[in-house]
Each structure stands twice: as structure tokens, then as C-alpha cells.
Amino acid sequence: MRDVRLQDGCEVPAIGQGTWHMGESAARRQDEVAALRRGLELGMRLIDTAEMYADGGAERVVGEAIAGRRDQAFLVSKAYPWHAGRHSLPRACEASLDRLGTDYLDLYLLHWRGDFPLMETVDAFERLREQGKIRRWGVSNFDVDDLQELEGLACATNQVQYNPEARGVDFDLLPWQRRRGMPLMAYCPVGQGGGLLGHPALLQVAERRGATPAQIALAWCLRDDGVIAIPKAVDPEHLRQNAEAADIRLDDEDRAVLDAAFPPPTRKQRLAIV
Numbered sequence: 024m025r026d027v028r029l030q031d032g033c034e035v036p037a038i039g040q041g042t043w044h045m046g047e048s049a050a051r052r053q054d055e056v057a058a059l060r061r062g063l064e065l066g067m068r069l070i071d072t073a074e075m076y077a078d079g080g081a082e083r084v085v086g087e088a089i090a091g092r093r094d095q096a097f098l099v100s101k102a103y104p105w106h107a108g109r110h111s112l113p114r115a116c117e118a119s120l121d122r123l124g125t126d127y128l129d130l131y132l133l134h135w136r137g138d139f140p141l142m143e144t145v146d147a148f149e150r151l152r153e154q155g156k157i158r159r160w161g162v163s164n165f166d167v168d169d170l171q172e173l174e175g176l177a178c179a180t181n182q183v184q185y186n187p188e189a190r191g192v193d194f195d196l197l198p199w200q201r202r203r204g205m206p207l208m209a210y211c212p213v214g215q216g217g218g219l220l221g222h223p224a225l226l227q228v229a230e231r232r233g234a235t236p237a238q239i240a241l242a243w244c245l246r247d248d249g250v251i252a253i254p255k256a257v258d259p260e261h262l263r264q265n266a267e268a269a270d271i272r273l274d275d276e277d278r279a280v281l282d283a284a285f286p287p288p289t290r291k292q293r294l295a296i297v
Contacts, residue, residue, distance in 0.1 A: 024066035025269045027206050027251050029179050031159065035097050037245050038269045039069030041210060041255035046080025051257070052087075058257040059088035063095050065266035071182075071208070071253045073101035073134060074119050082122035090124055098123065099130040099208075101163055101182075104137025112147035116156055130179055131157040135164040135296070141172055149177075163208075166294045167199050178205060184295045185209035185250070187243055187285040188219050191292030201249045211297060212252040213240040224284030228277045234268070237261070241268035243281055 026034040040062045045055045059070060070089070072081045082100060089096045100123065106115035120126060131151065133144055148160035162169070163182035170181060181200060185192055185207065192207070200207050213220060213236075225236040232239065237254070244252045245268075256262045273281075 024266065025245070027249065028204075029159070029206060030177070030204050031179070033159075035069050035251060036067055036269070037251055038067055038241060038265055039071055039097070039099075039251060039253045040067050041253040042070065042072040042081040042085060043076055043210075043255055044081075045072075045255070045257075046077035046082070046084045052084060054257055055084045056088045058259070058262060059085060060092075061259060062256070062262050062266070063088075063092065065262060067262075067266055068095055069097040069099065069251065069253070071099040071101075071210075072123075073132075074106070074115060074122075075101065075103060075134060079118070079122050082119055086122055086124035093125055097129045098125065099132065100128055101132040101134040104133065104135055104139070107133055107137055107139045107144040107147070109143055109147045109150075112144065113151060113156075116151055120156065127155055128157045130159045130161060132161045132163045132180075132182060136162075136169055141169075145173070145176060161208075163210075164294065164296050167196050170196075170199065170205075180206050180208050180251070182208035182210055182253075184211045184297055185244060186212050186214050186219060186240055187222075187225070187281055188214060189295040190285060191288050191295060194288040194291060196294070197249070204249075206249050206251055208251045208253060209244045210253055212244045212254050213237045215297065222284065224280050228273070228280055232271060232277065234271055235264055238264055238268040238271055239273075239277075239281075241265065242271035242273050245269065246273050246278065 025037040159179040161180040220236040
């Protein structure tokens with residue numbers, strides 16, 4: 024598994040595990056727990072979750088999956104923007120830690136920007152870091168103008184939607200982060216609803232490379248340094264394929280085919296948010 028280096032020197036896998044929609048069904052819980060454990064075994068030790076997902080249910084699934092193996096996981100969770108105040112963020116963090124069954128997060132993100140002053144949220148993050156509740160903090164769904172307010176501060180990452188059909192960040196946000204050594208964390212890296220994976224260009228490159236369309240979409244996200252992808256998978260075969268996608272290096276012909284089908288942005292675009 025390829026690694027991506029964070030600003031503090033910590034290395035995390037280029038492909039982790041997303042948990043959106045996990046924890047919504049008791050009937051699927053054990054399959055979800057088993058999937059996260061299998062993902063850890065395959066080297067996808069970064070697990071991303073949020074208090075929003077299934078109203079804390081996804082965090083509970085993750086907590087069960089990492090029980091007895093906390094040291095194997097790089098654990099990421101996210102706080103609602105209305106929990107981002109100096110008093111509310113510590114309470115939200117404690118609730119997430121309780122659901123996860125751990126005493127610290129490796130990375131804690133603001134899910135999207137809300138009404139609290141950004142510096143108040145940063146101060147709350149820093150206090151949590153000083154207390155050992157979190158190791159690092161970052162943001163999600165921030166565009167360049169938002170990140171500019173954090174210039175010079177210890178923001179570890181920005182998590183945004185990124186895939187071949189949602190690549191507006193290639194114009195400005197991703198280059199801005201790369202210049203500052205701030206990795207971008209890509210959610211929905213294989214699109215939503217399966218539509219992207221049936222695109223003829225992805226099918227063409229997948230056939231040429233002896234891979235699946237999902238693997239090509241992940242390889243596209245990781246085609247250059249500085250991106251971490253967090254696909255969600257429960258099926259054991261999909262987990263294996265996700266892990267192996269980190270070893271696929273797209274060549275110039277592959278990139279040309281995909282760029283023709285999904286042209287690079289030539290101007291600023293509104294940030295794609297799910």
C-alpha cells in the first residue's frame with residue numbers, strides 16, 4: 024500500500040475506508056464490522072467516519088471493528104458545524120470517542136463550515152490536541168478562500184468530493200494544497216450511485232489495464248501525489264480490489280483517454296458537496 028505523508032511527518036495509506044451509510048441497519052452490522060477489519064488486514068488502516076453518519080451509528084460500527092486492535096487504525100471522525108464552538112466541540116468529541124470506544128482520534132475534522140467563528144473552532148481543536156483527545160485536526164468541504172484563513176495553522180487535511188466527474192478542485196484547490204504540503208482527502212472517489220463506473224472511458228481503460236472501473240477511478244484520484252481516497256466497501260472482493268488499486272499507475276495513454284472524457288477544469292468551479 025502506498026503512503027501519503029501528512030505535514031507532521033505521519034504517513035497514512037493512500038487508500039482508506041469510508042463509512043458513510045454504515046450503521047443504518049442492524050441486519051448489516053456484522054458484515055460492516057467484518058469489512059472494516061478485513062480492510063485493516065489489507066493495509067487500509069485509515070478509517071473515516073463522522074458523528075453525522077447514521078446519527079453516530081457508523082462510529083459505533085467502527086468502534087466494534089477496532090476493539091482490541093486500536094493501534095492498527097488511523098481513526099478519523101468529523102464534527103457537525105453546530106458543534107464547533109469552544110464549549111460544544113469538546114462535548115461532541117467526547118461523544119464520538121465514547122461511541123468509538125477509544126480515548127483519542129488520530130484526526131478530527133470540521134465537517135463543513137458553519138456559523139461559529141473559524142478561529143474559535145481552531146482554538147477548540149488545539150485545546151483538544153493539548154489534552155491528548157486528538158492528535159491532529161483538519162477540515163472538510165472547504166474551498167481555497169476558506170483555507171486561506173487557516174494559512175500557517177496546523178490544518179492536516181481538507182476532505183472534499185473528488186473523482187473524474189467531480190474534478191473542479193484540479194483548477195485551484197488541489198494545487199493550493201499541494202504547494203503547502205496539505206494532502207487532500209477524496210470522498211466519493213468512485214462517484215455515487217454507480218453511474219460513473221459504467222462510463223465508456225473508464226471501461227476502456229479498465230479493460231486495457233486488466234482492472235475494474237472502480238480501481239481505475241481510484242487510480243485516477245491517486246495519479247499524482249498528495250491525495251488520499253476513502254472509498255466505502257463491504258463486499259470482500261471490493262475490499263481487495265480497493266486495496267490493490269493503490270498499485271495501479273496510470274500512463275499517459277490512460278490519462279489522455281480519461282481527460283478527453285472528463286476534461287480538466289479551465290476556470291474556477293463551485294465546490295462539489297454531497
